[in-house]
Amino acid sequence: MSEVLDEGPFFHGTKADLREGDLLTAGFRSNYRPEIVMNHIYFTALVGGAGLAAELAAGDAEPRVYLVEPTGEFENDPNVTDKKFPGNPTRSYRSAEPIKVVGEVSDWPRLAPEELQAWRDRITVLTAERAEIIN
Incomplete structure (x- = not known):
């Protein structure tokens, strides 16, 4: 058993x-x-980090943030920890095991349109540069 990284x-x-009860799994683009x-x-x-991910997610549907629980072991997300930032200031994690939806969060902080566009522009540059994703 690994040590607890975060209490959530x-x-x-x-x-x-x-x-509620849906399981989110790996294996998607x-x-x-x-x-x-x-x-x-x-x-x-x-919650703000999840909101940003929701805003940047593919598709035209409304961005949503869900309260989730890991169902197995998880680790610091190497795409934003140590490789790019010392430690884990974004408190970002990943798991090969499913995570379970326990509810929806309706009062998450939204980005101003110009902030969101700046993030989209940054993602476009990273995609064009074929920035490495640790998978």
Whole structure:
């Protein structure tokens, strides 16, 4: 058994319409590099981070943030920890095991349109540069 990395609560941002009890699993395309099928499901202990992920997720549906629980072991997300930031200031995690939806969060902080566009522009540059994703 690995040591507990964070007590949560944990959040997942997406454009999918989910229900309490749904299990989110790995095996879907990356929102940032759609040619890559992800081996992990990602989540964070910061509701704002999940909101950003929801806003940037692929598709035209409304962005949504869900309260989730890991069903198995999880680790720090190496795409934003140590490789790019010392430690885990974003409190971002990933798991090869499913995460369970326990509710929807309706009062998460939304980005201003210009902030959201700046993030989209950044993702476009990273995608064009074929930035590495640790899968």
